[in-house]
Amino acid sequence: MTADGRNDPTGHQSSGPATPETGVGELSDPDVLGHAAPSVDIAGGEDEMAMLGQWKLMWIRFKRHRLAMVGVVLVAFFYFLAIFAEFLSPQSPHDYNRHYPYAPPQRLHLFLRDGDQLRFRPHVYGYTSTVDPASFRRTFAIDDDQIIPVRLLPQGPEYRMWNLIPMSRRLFGPVEPGAPMFLLGADRLGRDLLTRIVYGARVSMTIGLVGVAFSLIIGIIMGGISGYFGGVADNIIQRTIEFLQSIPQIPLWMGLAAAIPQGTDPLLVYFLITVILSVLGWTGLARVVRGRFYSLKTEDFVIAARVDGCSSLRIIMRHMVPSFLSHIIATVTLAVPTMIIAETSLSFLGLGLRPPVVSWGVLLQAAQSVQVIANFPWLLLPGLGVFFAVLGFNFLGDGLRDAADPYATG
Amino acid sequence: MGLYIVRRFLYMIPTVILISIVAFMIIQLPPGDYLSTLVARYEAEGETLDQEYVSRLREIYGLGRPVHVQYWLWIRGIITRGDFGRSFAWGRPVSALIWTRLGLTFVLSLTTTLFIWIVALPVGIYSAIRQYTVGDYVVTTLGFVGLATPNFLLALIFMYIGFSVFGQTVGGLFSPEFVSAPWSIPRFLNMLSHLWIPVVVLGTAGTAGLIRHTRANLLDELRKPYVVTARAKGLPEWKVILKYPVRIALNFFVSAQATILVTLVSGAAIVSIVLSLPTTGPLLLRALQSQDMYLAASFILMLSVMNVLSTLISDIALAWLDPRIRYT
Numbered sequence: 203m204t205a206d207g208r209n210d211p212t213g214h215q216s217s218g219p220a221t222p223e224t225g226v227g228e229l230s231d232p233d234v235l236g237h238a239a240p241s242v243d244i245a246g247g248e249d250e251m252a253m254l255g256q257w258k259l260m261w262i263r264f265k266r267h268r269l270a271m272v273g274v275v276l277v278a279f280f281y282f283l284a285i286f287a288e289f290l291s292p293q294s295p296h297d298y299n300r301h302y303p304y305a306p307p308q309r310l311h312l313f314l315r316d317g318d319q320l321r322f323r324p325h326v327y328g329y330t331s332t333v334d335p336a337s338f339r340r341t342f343a344i345d346d347d348q349i350i351p352v353r354l355l356p357q358g359p360e361y362r363m364w365n366l367i368p369m370s371r372r373l374f375g376p377v378e379p380g381a382p383m384f385l386l387g388a389d390r391l392g393r394d395l396l397t398r399i400v401y402g403a404r405v406s407m408t409i410g411l412v413g414v415a416f417s418l419i420i421g422i423i424m425g426g427i428s429g430y431f432g433g434v435a436d437n438i439i440q441r442t443i444e445f446l447q448s449i450p451q452i453p454l455w456m457g458l459a460a461a462i463p464q465g466t467d468p469l470l471v472y473f474l475i476t477v478i479l480s481v482l483g484w485t486g487l488a489r490v491v492r493g494r495f496y497s498l499k500t501e502d503f504v505i506a507a508r509v510d511g512c513s514s515l516r517i518i519m520r521h522m523v524p525s526f527l528s529h530i531i532a533t534v535t536l537a538v539p540t541m542i543i544a545e546t547s548l549s550f551l552g553l554g555l556r557p558p559v560v561s562w563g564v565l566l567q568a569a570q571s572v573q574v575i576a577n578f579p580w581l582l583l584p585g586l587g588v589f590f591a592v593l594g595f596n597f598l599g600d601g602l603r604d605a606a607d608p609y610a611t612g
Numbered sequence: 613m614g615l616y617i618v619r620r621f622l623y624m625i626p627t628v629i630l631i632s633i634v635a636f637m638i639i640q641l642p643p644g645d646y647l648s649t650l651v652a653r654y655e656a657e658g659e660t661l662d663q664e665y666v667s668r669l670r671e672i673y674g675l676g677r678p679v680h681v682q683y684w685l686w687i688r689g690i691i692t693r694g695d696f697g698r699s700f701a702w703g704r705p706v707s708a709l710i711w712t713r714l715g716l717t718f719v720l721s722l723t724t725t726l727f728i729w730i731v732a733l734p735v736g737i738y739s740a741i742r743q744y745t746v747g748d749y750v751v752t753t754l755g756f757v758g759l760a761t762p763n764f765l766l767a768l769i770f771m772y773i774g775f776s777v778f779g780q781t782v783g784g785l786f787s788p789e790f791v792s793a794p795w796s797i798p799r800f801l802n803m804l805s806h807l808w809i810p811v812v813v814l815g816t817a818g819t820a821g822l823i824r825h826t827r828a829n830l831l832d833e834l835r836k837p838y839v840v841t842a843r844a845k846g847l848p849e850w851k852v853i854l855k856y857p858v859r860i861a862l863n864f865f866v867s868a869q870a871t872i873l874v875t876l877v878s879g880a881a882i883v884s885i886v887l888s889l890p891t892t893g894p895l896l897l898r899a900l901q902s903q904d905m906y907l908a909a910s911f912i913l914m915l916s917v918m919n920v921l922s923t924l925i926s927d928i929a930l931a932w933l934d935p936r937i938r939y940t
Contacts, residue, residue: 447874449634449912450916450918453878453892456897456900457641462642463642539760546762547763547882551885551897575771575772576772579776582769585761588765
């Protein structure tokens with residue numbers, strides 16, 4: 203599910219005698235966290251460490267995980283884009299400009315040569331277009347003579363931030379509203395790709411979260427029943443999971459997504475796609491939850507609680523859930539990228555989200571044929587968004603899992 | 613052991629029955645059926661189909677009957693006569709369409725598996741015994757990159773590179789002169805020369821995952837006392853590594869195999885669409901879009917059966933390989 207080496211059920215992270223290599227102290231690999239000499243940089247030493255709560259301990263371990271920190275930065279960056287998309291993008295995602303279809307990316311220049319001195323005048327160069335007489339195709343060339351000044355917080359057409367607050371300035375853009383500025387190129391209709399990638403983050407980054415939230419709810423309920431009560435319920439749920447996992451997921455998703463009629467309300471499509479992704483998504487989470495319940499059920503503190511006369515609900519919520527919550531969070535983080543890739547793939551095939559919704563998959567749909575890619579390679583750029591978002595989540599999840607590992611002694 | 617295999621086979625039967633039902637239900641989900649789509653398309657073009665003709669077609673394909681009757685007719689045909697129904701869009705029996713494509717999907721998945729094994733095992737061993745060296749970091753980084761790139765994006769990038777650097781279109785499984793030729797040795801060789809791109813595209817994520825698994829498992833093994841003992845009594849280093857730790861890590865290789873094949877079969881669908889390979893993917897997509905229900909359902913059914921079978925084979929192989937597994 204998480205396509206990753208470290209969560210196999212054999213629990214191979216149980217600590218053994220440290221090999222000579224682990225003393226190197228390189229923290230970018232999670233393995234070392236389980237085995238390196240503990241608490242080198244923590245004031246107070248062993249005694250104080252023993253006093254810390256589990257979340258504090260997790261946080262300390264997490265902070266020392268370099269890749270996880272990179273992950274935090276990447277993920278935070280994309281959510282920042284997603285939240286402030288309106289302000290951060292130079293245009294509105296549906297603004298089209300029929301004069302500039304497939305305009306190539308421009309470079310942003312910061313200094314302008316004025317006589318013999320350089321002045322700080324951010325600008326881009328305009329385009330000259332020629333129409334091929336045979337194919338009627340318009341080709342663009344960057345024209346060094348046309349200077350389009352660019353500035354921070356330019357005045358532009360009115361828009362509403364989050365559909366609420368009326369605003370007219372965006373973070374950056376051409377000084378003159380409507381002047382061509384396509385830093386990452388334009389698409390078939392002359393829409394700014396940078397703007398659309400920023401807006402795409404909003405859909406692509408949330409659909410993973412919403413999908414995982416659905417999966418998590420089903421997963422915890424099913425896994426909880428399965429693991430806590432066992433018996434017939436466990437058997438049925440486990441067989442169901444095995445069954446669902448034996449259906450190849452992409453054909454299954456394709457089949458389900460094809461069932462969404464054309465012309466369905468985009469918001470409903472969004473919702474249905476997350477449901478479709480959760481159809482399989484919950485199975486992996488349920489397995490993890492079940493495994494945790496199983497291993498905790500016979501722990502002394504759980505038995506003590508039961509002997510004390512606690513109700514099942516109280517035992518689960520008060521005693522068991524807190525002790526594996528951190529682990530669940532890590533698993534969930536690792537499930538998000540799978541969802542992001544799934545949504546992108548489905549939308550790319552034309553079965554997922556559909557225009558006018560802007561998501562990275564929808565954007566990549568424009569780059570389906572080799573002719574388009576060969577002529578307008580910048581249309582592949584939304585793929586970079588997918589790549590870095592997925593990478594970020596993987597790093598983050600890896601770090602969380604290592605930090606949440608109760609056997610680690612860092 | 614024999615009993616175990618028989619029991620596993622018996623377990624398979626209810627799963628396959630359930631899958632066939634689900635496959636059929638999925639196809640029924642969209643409103644309308646192939647004929648109503650057809651009629652709508654004709655009407656959109658300003659033509660009308662003869663009502664009698666439509667109802668006769670409906671009769672022939674059994675579309676007017678309740679779903680469970682349709683399912684029963686379909687599944688009975690498959691079991692008794694190997695008849696998967698007719699494809700509406702192609703006007704041919706489904707069985708005439710799917711077998712070569714399923715075969716090629718199988719070849720593609722199997723070749724990719726071999727590729728994954730050949731690459732992942734040595735690289736995994738290398739990065740475990742050379743933990744925290746430059747080589748290990750390079751491998752780990754590449755692994756993360758491989759996991760973070762969606763299959764279809766990788767296929768697109770390959771297409772772009774193939775076109776802009778080598779000036780040729782990447783895609784298909786055969787050169788034009790071999791597309792409809794009968795099977796022969798030159799045709800086979802031609803396929804091999806095309807096959808490597810989808811294999812690499814499809815295998816990257818799996819390889820990356822398996823390298824990380826191998827590395828993690830082998831690292832665990834290497835920390836165990838018996839390795840120290842072996843080293844202490846003076847065994848040559850290659851023997852210390854290869855004799856036992858790698859063999860134990862291999863068990864995991866086999867148990868991961870089921871998941872890998874499942875992902876491959878599923879991933880092959882989308883990669884094939886991008887690279888327009890004559891495998892199941894493109895045809896399934898078109899069948900789903902045009903509600904060509906028997907064709908789509910048969911594909912989903914057969915792909916799932918392929919999955920179930922590969923899980924079974926990997927389970928049996930594991931039971932045979934690993935003496936610690938008790939198959940009772």
